[in-house]
Amino acid sequence: MKAEKGWASGSTVMLVLSLLGEQDMYGYQMIAELERRSEKVFSMKEGTLYPVLHALEQDGAVESYLADSTAGKKRKYYRITPRGNRLLQEKRKEWQRFCGAVKQVMGGLCREG
Numbered sequence: 001m002k003a004e005k006g007w008a009s010g011s012t013v014m015l016v017l018s019l020l021g022e023q024d025m026y027g028y029q030m031i032a033e034l035e036r037r038s039e040k041v042f043s044m045k046e047g048t049l050y051p052v053l054h055a056l057e058q059d060g061a062v063e064s065y066l067a068d069s070t071a072g073k074k075r076k077y078y079r080i081t082p083r084g085n086r087l088l089q090e091k092r093k094e095w096q097r098f099c100g101a102v103k104q105v106m107g108g109l110c111r112e113g
Helices: 005-010 012-022 027-037 046-059 082-106
Strands: 062-068 074-080
Touching: 012 027, 012 046, 012 062, 012 074, 012 082, 027 046, 027 074, 046 062, 046 082, 074 082
Parallel strands: none
Antiparallel strands: 062 074
């Protein structure tokens, strides 16, 4: 079952920063990892991911660099910056507040943390 679009779009920045908080990644890798970890609940299109990455890069939350891939071509990788780590912590706090409110209304159906 896929997530409702509004829920996913509201947490896209947090999800992308969470992935990059663990390791540098290139675009398709982020899309595939997000699908894998969410058991295909989150399916992000390139047309959604790249504008988010570009906005985060303009904001100084991520930076990109080119590196060789196993296929021999250069790939554009993204990494989180200290500013991005602070933003991720803010987004996680917002998520915990949101989950707490849902939990209060629905009787414990939203896991915190």
